Amino acid sequence: MEIYKIIKNRRLELGLTLKDVAKALGVAESTISRYESSDIQNMGIDKIEALSKVLRCSPTYLMGWDSPKQCSNSLSELESLIIDEFRKSDDITKSMVLRVLSIDESKCIKWDTEKMA
Numbered sequence: 001m002e003i004y005k006i007i008k009n010r011r012l013e014l015g016l017t018l019k020d021v022a023k024a025l026g027v028a029e030s031t032i033s034r035y036e037s038s039d040i041q042n043m044g045i046d047k048i049e050a051l052s053k054v055l056r057c058s059p060t061y062l063m064g065w066d067s068p069k070q071c072s073n074s075l076s077e078l079e080s081l082i083i084d085e086f087r088k089s090d091d092i093t094k095s096m097v098l099r100v101l102s103i104d105e106s107k108c109i110k111w112d113t114e115k116m117a
Helices: 003-013 018-025 029-036 045-054 077-088 091-100
Strands: none
Touching: 003 029, 018 029, 018 045
């Protein structure tokens, strides 16, 4: 598969908008659109590396040299921070967070942080 298709597919897999990716890279939304339409065919190595971080995959995957198994659906920095803060919170705060997120508390394991690893 060609790089422009891989970029678009991966962005969509992660539920990111053109604007999300552009903001993370510090470029215009139109630049990302041009990457995905193959208007820009000679991306610098620095751009491929930065884009791979945003799309949570290896640069070699973006280049089409690795299989999709090389992609990570690991947590973003924000997601990790949210989980860490949740774990540090008291039971009342945790209950409020679950309520805001419309998560049925009765279906959750009580706040055993060892089980939430």
